Amino acid sequence: MGRTAAVYRRLQEQQSRAVENCLARFANSRILVVEDNSVVLTLITRFLNHYGLRQIRPARNGLEALEIAAEWLPDLIITDLYMPVMDGVEFCRSIRAGRALDDVPVLVLTGIENHEERTAVFEAGATDLISKPVYHLELAGRLQVHLERSQLIRRLTEYKERIALELDQARTMQADMLPDRMLVSEVLETYPVDMASHYQPSIGLGGDLWGLRPLCPNRLFVYILDFSGHGVGAAINTFRFQAYYNSLRDIDTPGQVLNQLNSFLSGILPVGQFATMFCAIIDFECGELTYSSAGAPPALLRPEDGEAGFLPLDGTGFPLGITANADYEDKIQGFPPGSSLFLYSDALVETPDPPNSVFTYDSLAGFLNGPHAGKTCADRVASVLGKLSEGNVTTFEDDATIFCLTYLNREFGSDDR
Structure with missing residues (x-):
C-alpha cells in the first residue's frame, strides 16, 4: 500500500x-x-x-x-x-x-x-x-x-476588428478612385451634359469602376469596368488597373486604350481572372460617339429623336487579360444633342440569378424606353434601382454600377442650363 x-x-x-x-x-x-x-x-x-x-x-x-x-x-x-x-x-x-x-x-x-x-x-x-x-x-x-x-x-x-479597419480604409481608397465631386462639377460646367451614377459593391469591396476624363473642351472620355469576381481579390485588381490607367498620358481612341490595358492585364492577372470594359469618346462638336468594348454588357444608346428608344450597341470583344493577342476596334455612332448613353455592369441582368432576374438585356432597354423611367439621368438610374427593389432585391450578388449621360439639347459651349 x-x-x-x-x-x-x-x-x-x-x-x-x-x-x-x-x-x-x-x-x-x-x-x-x-x-x-x-x-x-x-x-x-x-x-x-x-x-x-x-x-x-x-x-x-x-x-x-x-x-x-x-x-x-x-x-x-x-x-x-x-x-x-x-x-x-x-x-x-x-x-x-x-x-x-x-x-x-x-x-x-x-x-x-x-x-x-x-x-x-x-x-x-x-x-x-x-x-x-x-x-x-x-x-x-x-x-x-x-x-x-x-x-x-x-x-x-x-x-476581426483589425481586418474591419483595414477593409474600411481599402473601401475609402476604392471610393476615391471614382470621379469625385470636383471632377463631376468640372465636367458639368465644361460640357453640355446631364449625368447620374450609382456604385454599390456587393460585399464592401468590389471589382467595378466607372470613370470620366476630359480630353479637350469638346471631347470627353467615359468608361465602365468590371473585374471578374468580387471582394478583396477583385478590388486589388481595380487598384492595379487604376495605377496603369492613370499613367496613360494620351488617349487617342477607345480601341487604343483597350489594347494597352489588355497588354498590361494579360501580363499580371492569374489564369481565370479577367475584366470586361466599355469605353467611349464623346465628341460634342461633331456629335459622334466613338466606342470600343471588351466583352462588356451591351451599352444602351438613345438617339436624339427618341422614337426608336434605347438601342444596344455592339459589346463583342475579348475580355481584358485573357489573351495578349486580342485586338480592339473602334466603332462610331451618331451622338447629336438629345442623345443618351446608359452603361451598366452585369449585376443588373443577373439579380437575382437567371432565369429569375428582374432584368434581361432586352427588358432593361424596354424599361428605359417606358414613360415610368423618366427623362433625366437621375430619374433613369433611380427608376432602375426602384424596379429592382420591387423584385425584393435589397442587395446585389455582384458589384453593381450604373452610369447615364445625356447630351443636352442646347448650343455647344452655352452656359445656359
Whole structure:
C-alpha cells in the first residue's frame, strides 16, 4: 500500500506541475471569484496563486460581483451558486444580458446532482460547472480550457476588428478612385451634359469602376469596368488597373486604350481572372460617339429623336487579360444633342440569378424606353434601382454600377442650363 501511495503522489505531483506550466502563460489573466463563504474563498484563492494566477478579485455576492466585473472586465469568473443578495443563477443571467461580458467564461461552483437544476444553471448562462468540494487539479484543468478559449476569442475579435479597419480604409481608397465631386462639377460646367451614377459593391469591396476624363473642351472620355469576381481579390485588381490607367498620358481612341490595358492585364492577372470594359469618346462638336468594348454588357444608346428608344450597341470583344493577342476596334455612332448613353455592369441582368432576374438585356432597354423611367439621368438610374427593389432585391450578388449621360439639347459651349 505504501508503494502504491507513493506512486500515486508522484503522479499527482507530475500532473500538478504540468498544469502549472500550462497556466503560467495566463499569469496576467484577471479572475473574479464570487463566494460568500470566506473559507472556500481563501481556499480557491490559494489554489489560483499556487498555479501562478495573481490578478484575483473577490466578491461576496452577485450584485457586488456585477459592479466589479463592469469596471474590471475579468477574463474568467468563478461563482458560487447559493449566495445572499443575488445568487449565482441571477448573476449569470445579468452577466449574459450585457454585451461587454457576453463571452467571459463563468464557472459555477455547485454540489447539486439534480439534472434539472444543473440544466437551469446552464440555461442561465453558465459556461461550466465545478463540483464541490473543490479539487484543485479539476479547477486548474477547467481554468486552462476556458482561459485558452477566452484568449482565442479575444484574439479572433481583435483580428476581426483589425481586418474591419483595414477593409474600411481599402473601401475609402476604392471610393476615391471614382470621379469625385470636383471632377463631376468640372465636367458639368465644361460640357453640355446631364449625368447620374450609382456604385454599390456587393460585399464592401468590389471589382467595378466607372470613370470620366476630359480630353479637350469638346471631347470627353467615359468608361465602365468590371473585374471578374468580387471582394478583396477583385478590388486589388481595380487598384492595379487604376495605377496603369492613370499613367496613360494620351488617349487617342477607345480601341487604343483597350489594347494597352489588355497588354498590361494579360501580363499580371492569374489564369481565370479577367475584366470586361466599355469605353467611349464623346465628341460634342461633331456629335459622334466613338466606342470600343471588351466583352462588356451591351451599352444602351438613345438617339436624339427618341422614337426608336434605347438601342444596344455592339459589346463583342475579348475580355481584358485573357489573351495578349486580342485586338480592339473602334466603332462610331451618331451622338447629336438629345442623345443618351446608359452603361451598366452585369449585376443588373443577373439579380437575382437567371432565369429569375428582374432584368434581361432586352427588358432593361424596354424599361428605359417606358414613360415610368423618366427623362433625366437621375430619374433613369433611380427608376432602375426602384424596379429592382420591387423584385425584393435589397442587395446585389455582384458589384453593381450604373452610369447615364445625356447630351443636352442646347448650343455647344452655352452656359445656359
